[in-house]
Amino acid sequence: MGYRKIILDYADDNNGIVTSNWCVKEGIPTVYLSRMVKDGELHRVERGIYSLSEYDYDDFNIFHLKNKAAIFSYSSSLYLLGRTDFVPHLIEVSVYTGYNAAHFPDDVIVHYVTKELLDLGKIFVETPLGNSVECYDMERTVCDLICNRNKVDAELFAKTLQSCVKENDLNLNKLFSYAKKMKCLKKVQEIMEVLL
Structure with missing residues (x-):
C-alpha cells in the first residue's frame, strides 16, 4: 500500500485529520503531506495538522x-x-x-x-x-x-x-x-x- 493511501485511510478513520507527528511515528516521510496539499487531496489546517477537503473545522x-x-x-x-x-x-x-x-x-x-x-x-x-x-x-x-x-x-x-x-x-x-x-x-x- 502506498503512503498516500495509508495517509488517506488514516484521515478517514480519524475524523478527517492527519498530523505530521503521526506520519513521523509511522515512518512516513512528511513531504507526502505537502505533496497531497499541492495535489488538492489534503488541506493544511495549521502547522503540522492536515485535513481532508470535507473536514469541518473543530476549534x-x-x-x-x-x-x-x-x-x-x-x-x-x-x-x-x-x-x-x-x-x-x-x-x-x-x-x-x-x-x-x-x-x-x-x-x-x-x-x-x-x-x-x-x-x-x-x-x-x-x-x-x-x-x-x-x-x-x-x-x-x-x-x-x-x-x-x-x-x-x-x-x-x-x-x-x-x-x-x-x-x-x-x-x-x-x-x-x-x-x-x-x-x-x-x-x-x-x-x-x-x-x-
Missing part, C-alpha cells in the same frame, strides 16, 4: 492536537459535557504549573495546577463535531468552580451548581475525594450543604 480538536499538555476545564469542560446552553467565546484549559503557555492564542484562558492534580478527573469526551478531546469530569469541574469562585462568572457558577442538584448526577464521594486532594474540601462541603 477544540485543533487546539487539543496542538497542545497535548492542556486539558479543557471550567466553562469549556461544561460545554463539552453538555452542561451549559452557551458556546464559550473563550477556551479555558488547565496546564501544570511551570508550563509555558505563551504560544497559546489570545482567546485561551489558562489555569495553572500542580502536576499531581493535572490528571485528576481527566476524561475523554466527544466535541460537537465528533472528535475525542480531554476535559475534566463534572465532579472535577465543580471542584474547580467552587475552589476558584473568584475567577468564575457568578451566573455560570450558580446555574452549574443548581443544574447539578436538579439533575442529581454528581457522585458526591468522588466530588469530596477530589476536593480533599485539591485542599478545598471545607468550601465544597459548605456549598453542597446549602444546595442539598
Whole structure:
C-alpha cells in the first residue's frame, strides 16, 4: 500500500485529520503531506495538522492536537459535557504549573495546577463535531468552580451548581475525594450543604 493511501485511510478513520507527528511515528516521510496539499487531496489546517477537503473545522480538536499538555476545564469542560446552553467565546484549559503557555492564542484562558492534580478527573469526551478531546469530569469541574469562585462568572457558577442538584448526577464521594486532594474540601462541603 502506498503512503498516500495509508495517509488517506488514516484521515478517514480519524475524523478527517492527519498530523505530521503521526506520519513521523509511522515512518512516513512528511513531504507526502505537502505533496497531497499541492495535489488538492489534503488541506493544511495549521502547522503540522492536515485535513481532508470535507473536514469541518473543530476549534477544540485543533487546539487539543496542538497542545497535548492542556486539558479543557471550567466553562469549556461544561460545554463539552453538555452542561451549559452557551458556546464559550473563550477556551479555558488547565496546564501544570511551570508550563509555558505563551504560544497559546489570545482567546485561551489558562489555569495553572500542580502536576499531581493535572490528571485528576481527566476524561475523554466527544466535541460537537465528533472528535475525542480531554476535559475534566463534572465532579472535577465543580471542584474547580467552587475552589476558584473568584475567577468564575457568578451566573455560570450558580446555574452549574443548581443544574447539578436538579439533575442529581454528581457522585458526591468522588466530588469530596477530589476536593480533599485539591485542599478545598471545607468550601465544597459548605456549598453542597446549602444546595442539598
